[in-house]
Amino acid sequence: MNEDPCVPETGTFAVDFRDGSVGQVMGCEGGLVQLRPIGGGREWDCPPASVGEAQPVEVLRERVRQVNREGRMP
Numbered sequence: 001m002n003e004d005p006c007v008p009e010t011g012t013f014a015v016d017f018r019d020g021s022v023g024q025v026m027g028c029e030g031g032l033v034q035l036r037p038i039g040g041g042r043e044w045d046c047p048p049a050s051v052g053e054a055q056p057v058e059v060l061r062e063r064v065r066q067v068n069r070e071g072r073m074p
Helices: 056-072
Strands: 013-016 021-029 032-037 044-046 051-053
Touching: 013 032, 013 044, 013 056, 021 044, 021 056
Parallel strands: none
Antiparallel strands: 013 021, 013 051, 021 032, 032 044
């Protein structure tokens, strides 16, 4: 369990309010929340005040985007 009640739990999905990106919460390091893209990839850091729990529709939308990106690869 995270010490800061405003930070979503590790393993859940969250929205970075700065740009609307959705990612999986990987943990907190140096006072920042670490998010990883749903389809995998490089994590990014986000201030706790800019992170909120992702709604199921937001997670689904991001998963569909990922599948579409993968389908376009040669």
